[in-house]
Amino acid sequence: xxxxxxxxxxxxxxxxxxxxxxxxxxxxxxxxxxxxxxxxxxxxxxxxxxxxxxxxxxxxxxxxxxxxxxxxxxxxxxxxxxxxxxxxxxxxxxxxxxxxxxxxxxxxxxxxxxxxxxxxxxxxxxxxxxxxxxxxxxxxxxxxxxxxxxxxxxxxxxxxxxxxxxxxxxxxxxxxxxxxxxxxxxxxxxxxxxxxxxxxxxxxxxxxxxxxxxxxxxxxxxxxxxxxxxxxxxxxxxxxxxxxxxxxxxxxxxxxxxxxxxxxxxxxxxxxxxxxxxxxxxxxxxxxxxxxxxxxxxxxxxxxxxxxxxxxxxxxxxxxxxxxxxxxxxxxxxxxxxxxxxxxxxxxxxxxxxxxxxxxxxxxxxxxxxxxxxxxxxxxxxxxxxxxxxxxxxxxxxxxxxxxxxxxxxxxxxxxxxxxxxxxxxxxxxxxxxxxxxxxxxxxxxxxxxxxxxxxxxxxxxxxxxxxxxxxxxxxxxxxxxxxxxxxxxxxxxxxxxxxxxxxxxxxxxxxxxxxxxxxxxx
Numbered sequence: 001x002x003x004x005x006x007x008x009x010x011x012x013x014x015x016x017x018x019x020x021x022x023x024x025x026x027x028x029x030x031x032x033x034x035x036x037x038x039x040x041x042x043x044x045x046x047x048x049x050x051x052x053x054x055x056x057x058x059x060x061x062x063x064x065x066x067x068x069x070x071x072x073x074x075x076x077x078x079x080x081x082x083x084x085x086x087x088x089x090x091x092x093x094x095x096x097x098x099x100x101x102x103x104x105x106x107x108x109x110x111x112x113x114x115x116x117x118x119x120x121x122x123x124x125x126x127x128x129x130x131x132x133x134x135x136x137x138x139x140x141x142x143x144x145x146x147x148x149x150x151x152x153x154x155x156x157x158x159x160x161x162x163x164x165x166x167x168x169x170x171x172x173x174x175x176x177x178x179x180x181x182x183x184x185x186x187x188x189x190x191x192x193x194x195x196x197x198x199x200x201x202x203x204x205x206x207x208x209x210x211x212x213x214x215x216x217x218x219x220x221x222x223x224x225x226x227x228x229x230x231x232x233x234x235x236x237x238x239x240x241x242x243x244x245x246x247x248x249x250x251x252x253x254x255x256x257x258x259x260x261x262x263x264x265x266x267x268x269x270x271x272x273x274x275x276x277x278x279x280x281x282x283x284x285x286x287x288x289x290x291x292x293x294x295x296x297x298x299x300x301x302x303x304x305x306x307x308x309x310x311x312x313x314x315x316x317x318x319x320x321x322x323x324x325x326x327x328x329x330x331x332x333x334x335x336x337x338x339x340x341x342x343x344x345x346x347x348x349x350x351x352x353x354x355x356x357x358x359x360x361x362x363x364x365x366x367x368x369x370x371x372x373x374x375x376x377x378x379x380x381x382x383x384x385x386x387x388x389x390x391x392x393x394x395x396x397x398x399x400x401x402x403x404x405x406x407x408x409x410x411x412x413x414x415x416x417x418x419x420x421x422x423x424x425x426x427x428x429x430x431x432x433x434x435x436x437x438x439x440x441x442x443x444x445x446x447x448x449x450x451x452x453x454x455x456x457x458x459x460x461x462x463x464x465x466x467x468x469x470x471x472x473x474x475x476x477x478x479x480x481x482x483x484x485x486x487x488x489x490x491x492x493x494x495x496x497x498x499x500x501x502x503x504x505x506x507x508x509x510x511x512x513x514x515x516x517x518x519x520x521x522x523x
Contacts, residue, residue: 008190010166015193017165018158021112022203029119029160030061030107033294035100038062042097049093053085057146058294060126060153061107062100066091067150068208069099080210083146112164122160124291125247126153131287133242139274140234147212148235152242154213155220158199159247162192177247181221197221237266256280357431359409360416368430369492372440375428376486379442383485387441387449389456390479390499391419394511396435403470411465411474418463422456438496446482450516453480457514478514479503495519 037055041047056062063084070087071080081087088096114122133152137145159177163170169191176184176191188195201218219225220243223236230236244262259276267273355367363371372388379386393415400408412435419429419437427441439456443449456478463474479502483495498519506515 011189011191011193014162014165014169014191018161018192018194018199019202021161021165022199022206025111025203025206027103027106027111028061028064028157028207029112029114029122030059030104031116031119031123032104032108033120033123034059034062035104035108037294038097038100038104049088050085052093052096053083053088056088056100057084057149057153058127058130058290059123060157062103063150063153064204064207064209065099065103066096067210067213071208071210080212082150082210082212084150085146112160114160114164118160118163122156122163125159126156127290127294128283128287129153129155129242129245129247131290132245132283133238135279135283135286136241136274137235137238139272139279140237141232144232144235144238148238148242150213151216151220151239154200154204154209154217155239155243156196156200156247157203157217158196161199161203162196165192174248185221195221233266233268234271237263237271240266357416360413360431362416362420363428363430365430365432368428368432368438368440371428373492375440375442376492380486385443385445385449385485386483387443387446387453388481388483388495388499389439389441389453389514390432390481390496390503391415391437391439391456391460391476392478392503392507393435394475394477394507399472403472407465407467407470407472410467411472414463414465415460415474415476418459419456422459423452424455426452438499446516446518449480449482453478453514453516461512475512477503477507477511479506480514480516482516482518484519 034055038052041051041055056066066084066087067081069075070090071077075081075090077090081090091099130149130153134145134149137148141148159173162173173188173191176187179187185195185197192199197218197220201214204217205214215229216226216239219229220239223240226236226240227233230239241259241262244259256276259280263274263276355363355370357364376386378384393411396408396411399411412431415437416429416431419439423429423439423441426443427439429437429439432438441449441452443452457476460474460476460478465472465474479499481495481499481502498517502515502517506513509515
C-alpha cells in the first residue's frame with residue numbers, strides 16, 4: 001500500500017511537471033536540419049510554395065507554428081486549415097521566412113532542455129511515423145495524405161516531455177511503448193498520471209492546431225474512437241496503421257502477417273488491397289530519402305552556429321526590408337490619413353460613448369449585452385461552451401461613504417484592470433452598473449471556466465487600492481453560471497438573472513468567494 005501511494009505521488013508530480021511544460025511551451029523543440037534546408041531553398045529564385053511545404057511539413061515545430069497562425073483570430077478562416085500548403089498560401093512566402101527563422105531559432109534553443117542528439121532522435125521517430133501514415137493514406141485516402149503525415153508526426157509529440165521530466169523512468173517508458181495498448185495505458189497512468197496520447201492532445205491544443213489534430217493525437221491508439229470521429233475510414237486506418245509502427249526508428253521490424261491481418265480485418269468494399277511487404281518497403285525507402293534530404297551535412301556545433309548566423313542575417317535583411325516598405329506605405333497614405341482622421345476620431349468617440357464605460361474604459365451594459373449576444377450566436381453555431389460570471393464588490397458603499405467617491409472610482413478602475421488581466425483574452429468583461437461587473441467565458445467544459453474564475457477570485461481577493469491618504473482591501477462576491485453550448489432556449493437575459501442569483505448566494509454566505517451553478521434548459 002505504501003508503494004502504491006508513493007507511486008501515485010510520483011505520478012502526480014511528473015504529471016504536474018509535464019502540464020507545466022505544456023502551458024509554458026510556445027514552440028516545440030527542433031533540430032536545425034529542416035530550417036537549414038529552407039534557408040538554402042529560399043535563396044533560389046525558382047523556389048515554389050510546394051517545395052517549402054514539403055520541407056516545413058517534416059518539422060513539427062515549424063508545422064505547428066504555421067497551422068496555429070493560419071487558424072488564429074488573425075486570419076479567422078471559414079474552415080479549419082489542416083494542410084501546410086494552404087497555410088503558406090494564407091500567410092504568404094514573404095511573411096513566411098521571418099516566421100520560420102525566428103521559430104527555428106527558438107526551437108533549437110528549446111524550453112524543454114533536450115540535447116541536440118536527443119532532439120534529433122525524437123525528430124527521426126516522428127518522421128518515421130509520419131511517412132508510414134502518409135504512405136498508407138496514399139492507398140486508402142490519397143486526398144488526405146498531407147493530413148495523415150501530420151497526424152503521424154504528432155502521435156508521439158508528448159514523448160520528449162516525458163523524457164525530460166524524469167529520465168529515471170524513461171527506459172521503462174520506452175519498453176511500454178511496445179506493449180499492448182491497455183497495459184501500456186495503465187502503466188503510463190501509474191508513471192505519469194496520464195498516457196502520452198492524452199498529453200499529446202493537450203499539447204497539440206496548446207500549440208493552436210485545429211480540433212481535428214487534437215482528436216487524432218489523443219485517440220491514435222483507440223481504433224474504435226478514430227473510426228467514429230473520422231468520416232473517411234481510409235484516413236482513420238492510416239492513422240491507426242502509423243500507431244502500430246515502432247516508436248523507436250532503430251527498431252523498425254514489423255510482423256508482415258500481423259499487418260496483413262490488420263488490413264484484411266479493416267478492409268471495406270471500396271478500399272484497395274494492400275500488400276504489407278510492399279508498403280513497408282515503400283515506407284523504408286521514403287523515410288531514408290527524407291533523412292538524406294534533411295541531413296545536416298556533418299552536423300555538430302559548427303553547423304548549428306552557421307545556421308543561427310545565417311538565419312539571423314536573413315531575419316535582419318527581411319525585417320529591414322519590411323520596415324522600409326512600411327515607411328513607404330505610411331508616406332503614400334499620409335494624405336488620405338489626414339483627410340480621414342477627423343471622421344475616424346468622431347466614429348471612435350461615438351463608439352466609446354455608446355458601448356464603453358467612461359470611468360473604467362471597459363464595456364458598459366449596452367456594449368456587453370450586444371457582444372455577448374453575438375458570442376452566444378457564434379458559440380451555438382460552432383458548438384462551443386460558455387459561462388456567465390456576475391461580480392459584485394463587497395461593502396463598496398462603505399468605501400464611498402467613508403473615504404469618498406475619488407477613492408471609490410479608483411477601486412472600480414483597479415477592479416476593471418484586474419478582471420481584464422485575469423481573463424487573459426479568453427472572454428469579455430463589462431461594467432454592468434455601479435459596482436457590478438459581468439464577464440463571459442468561452443470554455444470547453446465547466447472546469448476550464450472554474451479555473452479562470454479561480455484566477456479572478458484570487459486577483460480580486462489580493463487586490464488593495466491606495467491613494468495618498470488611505471489603503472483599502474477589495475473583495476467581491478461572484479456568481480458563475482455554466483451555460484454550455486447556447487441554444488434557442490438559453491436566453492441571455494435568463495442566464496444573467498441566474499448568474500446574479502448565484503452572486504447573491506455567495507454574498508449571503510459571507511462574500512469574498514464564488515458560487516457555481518448550471519443553466520437548466522427550458523422545456
